[in-house]
Amino acid sequence: MNDKAAIHFEGARVVYPNGAVGLAGIDLTIKPGEFVVVVGSSGAGKSTLLRSVNGLTPLTSGRITVGGQPVPKQEGRELRRLRAGVGMIFQDFRITRRLSVMTNVLVGRVAHVPGWRAMLNLWPAADREIAFKALERVSIADKAWVRAGDLSGGQQQRVGIARALAQEPAIILADEPVASLDPVTTHQIMRDLVRINQDLGITTLVNLHFLDLARRYGQRIIGLKAGELVYDGTADSVTGEDFKNIYGRDPDAGDVLDASVAS
Amino acid sequence: MSEVSDAPPTRPLRPARNWALIIGAVGAVTLMTWWSARGIGFSVVELACNLPGGRRLLVESWPPDWSFFPRLLAPLLETLQIAVIGTVIGGILAIPIAVLAARNLTPGFLVWFVDRNFMNILRTLPDLFWAMLFAAAVGFGPIAGALALTVFTIAVISKLWSESLEAIDMAVPEAVRAAGGSWLAMLQFGAIPQALPHYVSYALYAFELNVRASMILGLVGAGGIGMVLETQRSTFEYPRVTLIVLSVLVLVLIIEQISESIRRRLV
Numbered sequence: 409m410n411d412k413a414a415i416h417f418e419g420a421r422v423v424y425p426n427g428a429v430g431l432a433g434i435d436l437t438i439k440p441g442e443f444v445v446v447v448g449s450s451g452a453g454k455s456t457l458l459r460s461v462n463g464l465t466p467l468t469s470g471r472i473t474v475g476g477q478p479v480p481k482q483e484g485r486e487l488r489r490l491r492a493g494v495g496m497i498f499q500d501f502r503i504t505r506r507l508s509v510m511t512n513v514l515v516g517r518v519a520h521v522p523g524w525r526a527m528l529n530l531w532p533a534a535d536r537e538i539a540f541k542a543l544e545r546v547s548i549a550d551k552a553w554v555r556a557g558d559l560s561g562g563q564q565q566r567v568g569i570a571r572a573l574a575q576e577p578a579i580i581l582a583d584e585p586v587a588s589l590d591p592v593t594t595h596q597i598m599r600d601l602v603r604i605n606q607d608l609g610i611t612t613l614v615n616l617h618f619l620d621l622a623r624r625y626g627q628r629i630i631g632l633k634a635g636e637l638v639y640d641g642t643a644d645s646v647t648g649e650d651f652k653n654i655y656g657r658d659p660d661a662g663d664v665l666d667a668s669v670a671s
Numbered sequence: 672m673s674e675v676s677d678a679p680p681t682r683p684l685r686p687a688r689n690w691a692l693i694i695g696a697v698g699a700v701t702l703m704t705w706w707s708a709r710g711i712g713f714s715v716v717e718l719a720c721n722l723p724g725g726r727r728l729l730v731e732s733w734p735p736d737w738s739f740f741p742r743l744l745a746p747l748l749e750t751l752q753i754a755v756i757g758t759v760i761g762g763i764l765a766i767p768i769a770v771l772a773a774r775n776l777t778p779g780f781l782v783w784f785v786d787r788n789f790m791n792i793l794r795t796l797p798d799l800f801w802a803m804l805f806a807a808a809v810g811f812g813p814i815a816g817a818l819a820l821t822v823f824t825i826a827v828i829s830k831l832w833s834e835s836l837e838a839i840d841m842a843v844p845e846a847v848r849a850a851g852g853s854w855l856a857m858l859q860f861g862a863i864p865q866a867l868p869h870y871v872s873y874a875l876y877a878f879e880l881n882v883r884a885s886m887i888l889g890l891v892g893a894g895g896i897g898m899v900l901e902t903q904r905s906t907f908e909y910p911r912v913t914l915i916v917l918s919v920l921v922l923v924l925i926i927e928q929i930s931e932s933i934r935r936r937l938v
């Protein structure tokens with residue numbers, strides 16, 4: 409646990425060019441090694457929160473520091489260095505289907521090797537080793553040389569996780585990582601994320617749609633509503649009343665993953 | 672279901688045809704054709720009177736002079752070589768030009784603007800112009816032809832491929848940037864793989880065009896089979912001209928078959 413893995417939000421505010429408010433001034437501290445689940449209804453600002461940490465969505469005012477360093481507001485070397493230490497996992501996997509699983513995972517090393525080496529596919533042995541270790545950690549090392557597009561959805565998301573791990577990141581941001589997966593795969597992926605957090609101490613922020621998943625896997629739960637922080641507490645202490653407050657309505661069957669599969 | 676059969680809704684009436692527009696358009700085209708034909712002295716009557724001349728030309732051109740074939744091999748090969756050089760060099764140079772011209776990938780407006788206009792200029796000027804330009808610069812011969820086709824290839828591929836690049840899904844390139852990747856890494860691992868089949872397809876297409884074009888380029892002295900065609904035509908050796916046209920036709924058909932089978936394998 410090092411403080412490279414801490415995140416501070418100070419009056420973090422995002423207003424999109426069309427006037428939509430993504431974040432309405434958030435103050436928040438994420439401690440190193442925490443596993444934080446972010447919940448909120450559609451449009452609450454969950455994605456914006458995550459994307460502001462690695463500068464994919466720049467703040468319009470306020471500031472965010474990652475490991476004490478402010479997140480640069482412009483693309484460039486500084487921002488790339490910060491991103492190198494922050495892995496991101498997406499709902500739609502975002503791997504290059506045409507390339508091999510291995511190449512996709514090595515993308516997690518691009519910021520760590522000289523540009524010409526990546527360009528010519530001449531990855532140092534040490535980086536190949538890191539990529540293989542990452543694949544082993546999500547149990548798909550046997551697929552290393554398969555075309556990524558030929559894998560199942562769950563396997564493709566594992567490639568996405570392995571790519572993030574290959575960065576040897578201090579922080580992992582996962583934006584609804586299980587929203588395109590079936591219930592069984594969902595639990596496998598969530599367990600992978602928790603295990604990685606526990607084994608490697610990587611600070612993890614996960615956006616989730618389902619309340620039961622949030623309660624089950626989160627240590628700490630953060631609730632967003634219209635860009636504001638409306639809940640911040642432990643997963644054990646969160647109540648139905650809290651969820652009602654976050655969602656602005658009573659939770660219904662659509663807000664939980666099929667409970668019968670959860671074991 | 673029952674509601675539909677019980678009470679048929681009033682169906683909208685077919686709108687009346689806009690006759691004024693149709694008559695106007697047909698009239699305008701007719702008028703323009705008549706005006707143009709008059710301008711260039713095009714007359715069907717005169718054409719009919721000249722038909723015997725055309726028939727005589729056809730009769731004189733047949734059968735092809737097969738004995739001339741051995742002397743065609745070297746120029747045919749040269750044509751092919753001109754097309755290969757033009758396609759390969761032009762194909763490589765087209766890559767950065769296409770990338771910079773793609774709105775979603777270009778690093779800045781100024782680069783995009785300059786590159787776009789550069790592309791437009793290349794495309795506006797015909798291949799014959801480039802052949803004459805390079806012939807003046809490096810002398811008549813195959814080098815001038817290859818250079819002209821290089822420019823022609825850049826023009827063809829960069830335009831088509833930059834449009835393919837603009838149509839890619841930007842989600843994966845964003846993921847590469849999120850991993851700390853540079854602009855080049857974003858291109859290499861996120862953007863270009865998506866549009867690679869298009870690139871190969873356009874390069875093959877450019878090669879087909881180049882084989883055909885290198886025949887025309889020969890007419891202005893840029894090497895290859897076109898130069899032979901021009902000398903035989905100017906000395907009225909029509910059976911030989913027929914043979915040349917036939918052999919180019921066969922060459923083009925073979926190349927189209929090969930590139931078509933490669934293209935099928937890509938998809």
Ligand SMILES: Nc1ncnc2c1ncn2[C@@H]1O[C@H](COP(=O)(O)OP(=O)(O)OP(=O)(O)O)[C@@H](O)[C@H]1O
Binds near residue numbers: 426448450451455
């Ligand atoms: N690129 C964008 N341009 C304009 N407005 C945007 C953009 N991205 C998000 N917004 C707006 O910002 C607000 C927050 O969006 P955000 O995507 O962060 O919500 P979310 O909680 O992730 O929602 P979901 O659960 O649907 O993914 C919404 O009102 C949304 O319409």
Ligand SMILES: [Mg+2]
Binds near residue numbers: 455456583
């Ligand atoms: Mg979202």
